[in-house]
Amino acid sequence: MPKLLVVFLLAAIAVTVSWRPPQKVELAVDVSKAGAKIDRNIFGQFAEHLGHGIYEGVWVGPDSKIPNTRGIRNDVVNALRAIKVPNVRWPGGCFADEYHWRKGVGQTRAVTLNSNWGGVTEPNSFGTHEYMDFLNQIGSEAYLSVNVGSGTPQEAAEWLEYLTTPQTTSLQKERAANGHPAPYQIPYLGIGNESWDCGGNMSPDYYVSQLKIYSRFVRNFNPAQQGNNQMLRIAVGPGGNEPRFAEWTEAVMKAWATRQWSWDMNGLSMHNYTVVRWPPAFKSVGFGETEYAQILKSTLDMDGLINKYSAIMDQYDPQKRIALVVDEWGAWYAPLPGSNPGFLVQQNSQRDAILAALNLNIFARHADRVRMANIAQMINVLQSMIITDKEKMVLTPTYYVFKMYVPFQDATFVPVTFNAGSYTQGDITLPRVDAIAAKDTNGKLWLEMTNVDPNQPTEVEVSLSGITAKSAAGETLTAPKVDSLNTFASPNTVIPKAISARVQAGKLALTLEPKSVTVISVGQ
Numbered sequence: 147m148p149k150l151l152v153v154f155l156l157a158a159i160a161v162t163v164s165w166r167p168p169q170k171v172e173l174a175v176d177v178s179k180a181g182a183k184i185d186r187n188i189f190g191q192f193a194e195h196l197g198h199g200i201y202e203g204v205w206v207g208p209d210s211k212i213p214n215t216r217g218i219r220n221d222v223v224n225a226l227r228a229i230k231v232p233n234v235r236w237p238g239g240c241f242a243d244e245y246h247w248r249k250g251v252g253q254t255r256a257v258t259l260n261s262n263w264g265g266v267t268e269p270n271s272f273g274t275h276e277y278m279d280f281l282n283q284i285g286s287e288a289y290l291s292v293n294v295g296s297g298t299p300q301e302a303a304e305w306l307e308y309l310t311t312p313q314t315t316s317l318q319k320e321r322a323a324n325g326h327p328a329p330y331q332i333p334y335l336g337i338g339n340e341s342w343d344c345g346g347n348m349s350p351d352y353y354v355s356q357l358k359i360y361s362r363f364v365r366n367f368n369p370a371q372q373g374n375n376q377m378l379r380i381a382v383g384p385g386g387n388e389p390r391f392a393e394w395t396e397a398v399m400k401a402w403a404t405r406q407w408s409w410d411m412n413g414l415s416m417h418n419y420t421v422v423r424w425p426p427a428f429k430s431v432g433f434g435e436t437e438y439a440q441i442l443k444s445t446l447d448m449d450g451l452i453n454k455y456s457a458i459m460d461q462y463d464p465q466k467r468i469a470l471v472v473d474e475w476g477a478w479y480a481p482l483p484g485s486n487p488g489f490l491v492q493q494n495s496q497r498d499a500i501l502a503a504l505n506l507n508i509f510a511r512h513a514d515r516v517r518m519a520n521i522a523q524m525i526n527v528l529q530s531m532i533i534t535d536k537e538k539m540v541l542t543p544t545y546y547v548f549k550m551y552v553p554f555q556d557a558t559f560v561p562v563t564f565n566a567g568s569y570t571q572g573d574i575t576l577p578r579v580d581a582i583a584a585k586d587t588n589g590k591l592w593l594e595m596t597n598v599d600p601n602q603p604t605e606v607e608v609s610l611s612g613i614t615a616k617s618a619a620g621e622t623l624t625a626p627k628v629d630s631l632n633t634f635a636s637p638n639t640v641i642p643k644a645i646s647a648r649v650q651a652g653k654l655a656l657t658l659e660p661k662s663v664t665v666i667s668v669g670q
């Protein structure tokens with residue numbers, strides 16, 4: 147046989163062996179079976195005084211050459227406005243239990259130490275008024291964490307009086323002198339942070355006694371927040387899968403179920419990072435498919451944890467009055483080489499976009515119980531939306547996922563049934579496809595579909611009941627590699643692009659690219 151023909155035949159065999167037809171996944175959406183509201187608050191953010199999260203990320207000061215409004219970066223504000231951030235949890239995290247609000251108001255600010263995060267100095271230039279101004283600029287709401295660990299109920303009560311009273315008390319006058327005569331609104335109040343650990347290493351019973359005191363005395367006086375619009379108080383809840391967290395959840399929920407009239411709570415916090423094991427060792431860039439599969443496998447544990455703690459909550463609160471608030475979640479990787487390890491600096495890749503979509507979908511499926519969540523953290527820390535370096539700013543793949551999901555804010559969950567298929571890497575097998583659907587406040591149907599497989603496209607066929615589709619189009623987010631990212635030099639490597647579905651006999655057909663997040667709306 148001529149040598150050339152042999153080479154040709156071998157090449158043809160190789161192509162035939164490696165080529166596999168795209169897997170097909172069928173989805174069925176029944177619009178008549180609407181579920182719970184997907185609370186917009188599950189798209190909340192977390193901004194702690196940690197590394198360059200606040201300083202440089204949000205706050206550059208009014209004298210900075212970086213364009214700013216009253217010290218707050220304009221580029222960051224514009225980017226955050228576009229993702230409609232519903233709430234921002236502040237000032238921590240572990241930092242909250244060492245934060246003393248008085249040091250962050252008035253003309254002269256005390257310089258303190260940030261002993262949790264790198265031992266650096268804390269100028270307190272970004273304090274209460276700057277936080278409220280920032281929220282106002284981005285169109286968001288306050289989720290304030292009060293200091294239970296090293297503060298007092300009196301300190302926290304006075305902070306709330308300072309913020310919310312319309313009456314001419316000394317604290318109101320001080321607020322007015324500091325530039326804000328009208329009371330602020332504080333819709334969400336966190337009572338401590340990880341009080342079982344960095345927040346004071348408390349036993350469940352000790353924390354419950356603190357919770358009762360803070361809940362009783364830390365009052366909101368804003369007339370606009372009485373009656374049906376009351377500030378929601380969020381208690382510290384579990385932080386992982388260890389038995390002590392089940393015990394903690396039991397203790398808090400039991401106390402609530404047997405409470406006296408004099409205290410109450412409305413939410414129970416849960417923290418869960420995708421880390422695989424502590425200390426965080428996975429690289430945030432420069433990894434391969436094995437690490438991609440390991441991290442995504444680990445992130446899916448979120449569903450089991452929510453099921454576990456929801457089941458405990460159901461025993462004491464079958465009517466689901468208490469929200470499960472996942473107010474710290476996201477990927478936690480090894481610090482970037484050369485960075486201060488206390489600053490939790492990591493990169494953000496297409497893997498994180500997939501991870502974000504999978505978690506948001508889990509929250510949406512638990513929308514009856516999970517009514518708030520806060521990704522950690524908003525800027526320059528852990529799984530961030532935005533990375534800055536002096537005057538430069540870049541939007542991460544995770545940012546684009548949050549942007550694509552904006553239509554799901556306050557939309558009504560619509561169940562989707564599908565056989566997800568599978569994707570296998572080594573000894574890890576994951577559902578190949580994930581999907582959610584929801585009807586927005588105008589009645590428009592939206593679908594999100596994630597193709598987890600980083601190598602193969604997936605053909606999707608969607609049958610719809612209760613709606614006659616005429617068109618379907620939206621955006622898809624994918625990237626050349628699992629660790630592709632946006633950099634200051636190449637900010638558009640991972641950005642959404644337009645996609646449309648074919649409509650055939652009322653069904654939608656489209657191809658999901660490998661490792662992609664796709665959001666489409668259905669035109670009738």
Ligand code: AHR
Pocket residue numbers: 194238239240241339340344474522523528
């Ligand atoms: O997000 C970083 C830290 O993680 C928070 O400060 C703390 O609450 C958690 O352990």
